[in-house]
Amino acid sequence: KQEVTQIPAALSVPEGENLVLNCSFTDSAIYNLQWFRQDPGKGLTSLLLIQSSQREQTSGRLNASLDKSSGRSTLYIAASQPGDSATYLCAVPGSGGSYIPTFGRGTSLIVHP
Amino acid sequence: KAGVTQTPRYLIKTRGQQVTLSCSPISGHRSVSWYQQTPGQGLQFLFEYFSETQRNKGNFPGRFSGRQFSNSRSEMNVSTLELGDSALYLCASSRTDSSNQPQHFGDGTRLSIL
Numbered sequence: 001k002q003e004v005t006q007i008p009a010a011l012s013v014p015e016g017e018n019l020v021l022n023c024s025f026t027d028s029a030i031y032n033l034q035w036f037r038q039d040p041g042k043g044l045t046s047l048l049l050i051q052s053s054q055r056e057q058t059s060g061r062l063n064a065s066l067d068k069s070s071g072r073s074t075l076y077i078a079a080s081q082p083g084d085s086a087t088y089l090c091a092v093p094g095s096g097g098s099y100i101p102t103f104g105r106g107t108s109l110i111v112h113p
Numbered sequence: 114k115a116g117v118t119q120t121p122r123y124l125i126k127t128r129g130q131q132v133t134l135s136c137s138p139i140s141g142h143r144s145v146s147w148y149q150q151t152p153g154q155g156l157q158f159l160f161e162y163f164s165e166t167q168r169n170k171g172n173f174p175g176r177f178s179g180r181q182f183s184n185s186r187s188e189m190n191v192s193t194l195e196l197g198d199s200a201l202y203l204c205a206s207s208r209t210d211s212s213n214q215p216q217h218f219g220d221g222t223r224l225s226i227l
Contacts (some may be wrong), residue, residue, distance in 0.1 A: 034215060041220075042220050043220045044216075044218040046215045046216060089156065091156075100169050101158050103156040103157075104155075
Protein backbone atom coordinates (compact mmCIF):
# COMPACT_ATOMS: atom_id res chain seq x y z
CA LYS A 1 0.00 0.00 0.00
CA GLN A 2 1.35 3.38 -1.04
CA GLU A 3 2.15 5.78 1.80
CA VAL A 4 3.00 9.43 1.30
CA THR A 5 4.72 11.52 3.96
CA GLN A 6 5.29 15.25 3.93
CA ILE A 7 7.88 17.02 6.03
CA PRO A 8 7.67 19.44 7.73
CA ALA A 9 4.02 19.42 8.78
CA ALA A 10 4.11 23.16 9.40
CA LEU A 11 6.44 25.99 8.54
CA SER A 12 6.47 29.67 9.47
CA VAL A 13 9.01 31.92 7.75
CA PRO A 14 9.63 35.60 7.09
CA GLU A 15 8.97 36.97 3.64
CA GLY A 16 11.79 36.55 1.13
CA GLU A 17 13.14 33.20 2.28
CA ASN A 18 13.73 30.31 -0.11
CA LEU A 19 11.85 27.21 1.00
CA VAL A 20 12.06 23.47 0.49
CA LEU A 21 9.06 21.23 1.11
CA ASN A 22 9.58 17.48 1.12
CA CYS A 23 7.40 14.60 -0.02
CA SER A 24 8.35 10.93 0.25
CA PHE A 25 6.51 7.85 -1.00
CA THR A 26 7.01 4.16 -0.29
CA ASP A 27 6.22 2.57 -3.68
CA SER A 28 8.47 3.98 -6.40
CA ALA A 29 6.43 2.48 -9.26
CA ILE A 30 4.53 5.70 -9.88
CA TYR A 31 3.30 7.26 -13.13
CA ASN A 32 3.74 10.82 -11.91
CA LEU A 33 3.63 13.07 -8.88
CA GLN A 34 1.52 16.18 -8.50
CA TRP A 35 1.91 19.15 -6.14
CA PHE A 36 -1.12 21.16 -5.03
CA ARG A 37 -1.82 24.12 -2.80
CA GLN A 38 -4.96 24.48 -0.73
CA ASP A 39 -6.18 27.74 0.73
CA PRO A 40 -8.44 27.61 3.83
CA GLY A 41 -11.97 26.50 2.99
CA LYS A 42 -11.09 25.99 -0.66
CA GLY A 43 -10.34 23.15 -3.00
CA LEU A 44 -6.92 22.18 -4.30
CA THR A 45 -5.07 24.13 -6.98
CA SER A 46 -2.70 22.14 -9.15
CA LEU A 47 0.82 23.61 -9.11
CA LEU A 48 3.04 21.14 -10.92
CA LEU A 49 2.74 17.64 -12.41
CA ILE A 50 5.97 15.70 -12.88
CA GLN A 51 5.86 12.63 -15.11
CA SER A 52 7.87 9.59 -14.01
CA SER A 53 10.29 10.15 -16.90
CA GLN A 54 11.05 13.71 -15.80
CA ARG A 55 13.44 14.92 -13.13
CA GLU A 56 11.91 18.32 -12.50
CA GLN A 57 9.29 20.89 -13.47
CA THR A 58 9.31 24.65 -13.08
CA SER A 59 6.57 27.24 -12.93
CA GLY A 60 7.51 30.77 -11.99
CA ARG A 61 9.05 30.76 -8.50
CA LEU A 62 8.20 27.09 -8.04
CA ASN A 63 10.44 24.17 -8.89
CA ALA A 64 9.59 20.55 -8.18
CA SER A 65 12.02 17.67 -8.49
CA LEU A 66 11.38 13.93 -8.54
CA ASP A 67 13.73 11.10 -7.60
CA LYS A 68 11.79 7.89 -8.10
CA SER A 69 14.57 5.58 -7.00
CA SER A 70 14.75 7.19 -3.57
CA GLY A 71 11.00 7.80 -3.36
CA ARG A 72 11.30 11.55 -2.91
CA SER A 73 10.10 14.80 -4.35
CA THR A 74 10.87 18.34 -3.26
CA LEU A 75 9.02 21.57 -3.92
CA TYR A 76 11.27 24.59 -3.93
CA ILE A 77 9.68 28.02 -3.46
CA ALA A 78 11.95 30.93 -4.24
CA ALA A 79 11.65 34.36 -2.60
CA SER A 80 8.55 33.47 -0.58
CA GLN A 81 5.69 35.97 -0.29
CA PRO A 82 2.75 36.28 2.14
CA GLY A 83 0.48 35.19 -0.72
CA ASP A 84 2.25 31.82 -0.69
CA SER A 85 0.68 31.05 2.69
CA ALA A 86 -1.38 27.89 2.22
CA THR A 87 -1.20 24.13 2.72
CA TYR A 88 0.88 22.31 0.13
CA LEU A 89 0.05 18.70 -0.70
CA CYS A 90 1.70 16.13 -2.89
CA ALA A 91 -0.09 13.18 -4.48
CA VAL A 92 0.89 10.05 -6.34
CA PRO A 93 -1.37 7.72 -8.33
CA GLY A 94 -1.58 4.05 -7.53
CA SER A 95 0.67 1.44 -9.07
CA GLY A 96 -0.05 -1.83 -10.82
CA GLY A 97 -2.35 -0.34 -13.46
CA SER A 98 -4.94 0.98 -11.02
CA TYR A 99 -5.19 4.66 -10.36
CA ILE A 100 -6.14 5.27 -6.76
CA PRO A 101 -4.29 8.39 -5.69
CA THR A 102 -2.65 8.77 -2.34
CA PHE A 103 -2.19 12.22 -0.85
CA GLY A 104 0.23 13.37 1.81
CA ARG A 105 -1.14 15.21 4.87
CA GLY A 106 0.39 18.44 3.62
CA THR A 107 2.76 21.15 4.81
CA SER A 108 1.02 24.17 6.30
CA LEU A 109 3.04 27.25 5.29
CA ILE A 110 2.79 30.73 6.77
CA VAL A 111 4.88 33.51 5.25
CA HIS A 112 4.78 36.62 7.42
CA PRO A 113 5.67 40.12 6.21
CA LYS B 114 -13.16 28.95 -19.00
CA ALA B 115 -15.29 27.99 -16.00
CA GLY B 116 -13.70 25.80 -13.36
CA VAL B 117 -15.10 22.80 -11.55
CA THR B 118 -18.41 23.70 -9.90
CA GLN B 119 -19.72 21.93 -6.85
CA THR B 120 -23.16 22.42 -5.34
CA PRO B 121 -24.22 23.04 -2.71
CA ARG B 122 -21.27 24.68 -0.92
CA TYR B 123 -22.62 23.93 2.55
CA LEU B 124 -25.05 21.34 3.80
CA ILE B 125 -26.35 20.36 7.23
CA LYS B 126 -28.02 17.00 7.72
CA THR B 127 -28.96 14.75 10.61
CA ARG B 128 -27.95 11.15 11.23
CA GLY B 129 -29.83 8.62 9.13
CA GLN B 130 -30.66 11.01 6.31
CA GLN B 131 -29.24 10.78 2.84
CA VAL B 132 -27.56 13.44 0.74
CA THR B 133 -26.72 14.06 -2.93
CA LEU B 134 -23.82 16.27 -3.97
CA SER B 135 -23.30 17.58 -7.48
CA CYS B 136 -20.19 18.28 -9.54
CA SER B 137 -19.91 19.94 -12.95
CA PRO B 138 -16.46 19.38 -14.48
CA ILE B 139 -14.52 21.76 -16.67
CA SER B 140 -15.94 21.78 -20.18
CA GLY B 141 -14.29 19.03 -22.23
CA HIS B 142 -13.16 17.04 -19.20
CA ARG B 143 -14.46 13.49 -19.12
CA SER B 144 -13.01 12.18 -15.89
CA VAL B 145 -14.49 13.09 -12.50
CA SER B 146 -13.07 11.98 -9.16
CA TRP B 147 -14.50 12.42 -5.68
CA TYR B 148 -12.56 12.83 -2.42
CA GLN B 149 -13.36 13.14 1.25
CA GLN B 150 -11.20 15.45 3.36
CA THR B 151 -11.24 15.38 7.16
CA PRO B 152 -8.77 16.68 9.76
CA GLY B 153 -8.24 13.15 11.06
CA GLN B 154 -7.77 11.20 7.83
CA GLY B 155 -6.66 13.87 5.40
CA LEU B 156 -7.67 13.59 1.77
CA GLN B 157 -9.05 10.18 0.77
CA PHE B 158 -10.11 8.96 -2.65
CA LEU B 159 -13.74 7.88 -3.00
CA PHE B 160 -14.20 6.99 -6.67
CA GLU B 161 -13.52 8.04 -10.24
CA TYR B 162 -15.87 8.10 -13.21
CA PHE B 163 -14.94 8.25 -16.85
CA SER B 164 -17.48 8.20 -19.68
CA GLU B 165 -20.28 7.27 -17.28
CA THR B 166 -18.38 4.25 -15.93
CA GLN B 167 -16.82 3.87 -12.52
CA ARG B 168 -13.13 3.18 -13.11
CA ASN B 169 -11.74 3.09 -9.60
CA LYS B 170 -13.14 2.94 -6.11
CA GLY B 171 -11.53 3.75 -2.78
CA ASN B 172 -12.00 1.95 0.50
CA PHE B 173 -15.38 3.34 1.56
CA PRO B 174 -18.58 1.51 2.56
CA GLY B 175 -21.40 0.91 0.10
CA ARG B 176 -23.34 3.84 1.60
CA PHE B 177 -21.17 6.01 -0.65
CA SER B 178 -22.15 5.83 -4.29
CA GLY B 179 -21.91 7.95 -7.37
CA ARG B 180 -22.79 8.24 -11.00
CA GLN B 181 -21.81 10.22 -14.06
CA PHE B 182 -24.12 11.50 -16.75
CA SER B 183 -23.56 11.72 -20.49
CA ASN B 184 -22.57 15.40 -20.19
CA SER B 185 -19.83 14.34 -17.68
CA ARG B 186 -21.59 15.93 -14.72
CA SER B 187 -21.41 13.73 -11.67
CA GLU B 188 -23.36 13.18 -8.49
CA MET B 189 -22.33 11.55 -5.26
CA ASN B 190 -24.83 10.06 -2.83
CA VAL B 191 -24.36 9.13 0.80
CA SER B 192 -27.14 7.17 2.48
CA THR B 193 -27.82 6.59 6.18
CA LEU B 194 -25.56 9.44 7.22
CA GLU B 195 -23.30 9.03 10.24
CA LEU B 196 -21.58 11.66 12.38
CA GLY B 197 -18.24 10.55 10.91
CA ASP B 198 -19.39 11.54 7.42
CA SER B 199 -18.93 15.20 8.35
CA ALA B 200 -16.24 16.38 5.96
CA LEU B 201 -15.30 18.51 3.00
CA TYR B 202 -16.20 16.59 -0.16
CA LEU B 203 -14.10 17.56 -3.14
CA CYS B 204 -14.62 16.84 -6.78
CA ALA B 205 -11.85 16.96 -9.38
CA SER B 206 -11.94 16.71 -13.14
CA SER B 207 -9.31 15.91 -15.74
CA ARG B 208 -9.34 15.80 -19.50
CA THR B 209 -9.01 12.06 -19.90
CA ASP B 210 -7.58 9.29 -17.80
CA SER B 211 -6.76 11.02 -14.52
CA SER B 212 -3.70 8.85 -13.90
CA ASN B 213 -1.61 10.99 -16.23
CA GLN B 214 -3.44 14.29 -16.39
CA PRO B 215 -3.44 17.17 -13.93
CA GLN B 216 -6.55 17.23 -11.80
CA HIS B 217 -8.57 20.39 -11.33
CA PHE B 218 -10.54 20.69 -8.11
CA GLY B 219 -13.73 22.45 -7.15
CA ASP B 220 -14.09 24.34 -3.86
CA GLY B 221 -15.97 21.45 -2.30
CA THR B 222 -19.16 20.84 -0.39
CA ARG B 223 -18.85 21.13 3.38
CA LEU B 224 -21.19 18.54 4.89
CA SER B 225 -22.03 18.71 8.58
CA ILE B 226 -23.96 15.92 10.29
CA LEU B 227 -25.83 16.74 13.50
